[in-house]
Amino acid sequence: ETGVTQTPRHLVMGMTNKKSLKCEQHLGHNAMYWYKQSAKKPLELMFVYNFKEQTENNSVPSRFSPECPNSSHLFLHLHTLQPEDSALYLCASSQDNGGYNEQFFGPGTRLTVL
Amino acid sequence: GQNIDQPTEMTATEGAIVQINCTYQTSGFNGLFWYQQHAGEAPTFLSYNVLDGLEEKGRFSSFLSRSKGYSYLLLKELQMKDSASYLCAFLDSNYQLIWGAGTKLIIKP
Numbered sequence A: 001e002t003g004v005t006q007t008p009r010h011l012v013m014g015m016t017n018k019k020s021l022k023c024e025q026h027l028g029h030n031a032m033y034w035y036k037q038s039a040k041k042p043l044e045l046m047f048v049y050n051f052k053e054q055t056e057n058n059s060v061p062s063r064f065s066p067e068c069p070n071s072s073h074l075f076l077h078l079h080t081l082q083p084e085d086s087a088l089y090l091c092a093s094s095q096d097n098g099g100y101n102e103q104f105f106g107p108g109t110r111l112t113v114l
Numbered sequence B: 001g002q003n004i005d006q007p008t009e010m011t012a013t014e015g016a017i018v019q020i021n022c023t024y025q026t027s028g029f030n031g032l033f034w035y036q037q038h039a040g041e042a043p044t045f046l047s048y049n050v051l052d053g054l055e056e057k058g059r060f061s062s063f064l065s066r067s068k069g070y071s072y073l074l075l076k077e078l079q080m081k082d083s084a085s086y087l088c089a090f091l092d093s094n095y096q097l098i099w100g101a102g103t104k105l106i107i108k109p
Helices: none
Strands: A005-006 A010-012 A017-026 A031-037 A044-050 A053-057 A064-070 A074-077 A088-096 A110-112 B003-005 B010-011 B018-026 B032-037 B045-047 B053-057 B060-065 B070-077 B086-092 B097-098 B103-108
Touching: A005 A088, A010 A017, A010 B086, A017 A088, A031 A074, A031 B060, A044 A064, A044 A074, A053 B053, B003 B086, B010 B018, B018 B086, B032 B060, B032 B070, B045 B053, B045 B060, B045 B070, B070 B086
Parallel strands: A010 A110, B010 B103
Antiparallel strands: A005 A017, A017 A074, A031 A044, A031 A088, A044 A053, A064 A074, A088 A110, B003 B018, B018 B070, B032 B045, B032 B086, B053 B060, B060 B070, B086 B097, B086 B103
């Protein structure tokens, strides 16, 4: 138990569906992250929020839309995804987004796009 | 440019010692992390090195040479539960983590 929870743990969706991934951290951290993890590839940073403000958007397609209503919650809204978007989506949090900050990860959502 | 490289897979025997290497290239460096990730689970923090040398933490040690762009994770007295992927990542000049693809470690009895 890392203090970061993600729901759902598994998601299967069609290309025309709309779904949302949820992340919640109970660590009092101020920075939250979305990563994509594909088999045998490095973790890809998608979005970073620091004190609820988005500070990074690593050229992520607009079919992925993040939302950070407060420092404890982070959402990833999904719309008209492609099969190549199938991956493990990991949420992480850290004290803030600067200097040395250990990131605490959630267990991930395994997404399959049909 | 920036890159980071680690072996894809390694196999070791229970009770033995294994060293997982990580090499990187970057113009700006603010430290290197090692994480452990069991299949289907979250990555968990193992170590952080920003100065050259060896840092020991129980059965696990991490080494860094900044001049060589090189780090390794040393696992001693291997146990079956150490079967996992080990991810190295460095902090670049913008304090962004640049991740390796991970090394899958298989422990055999």
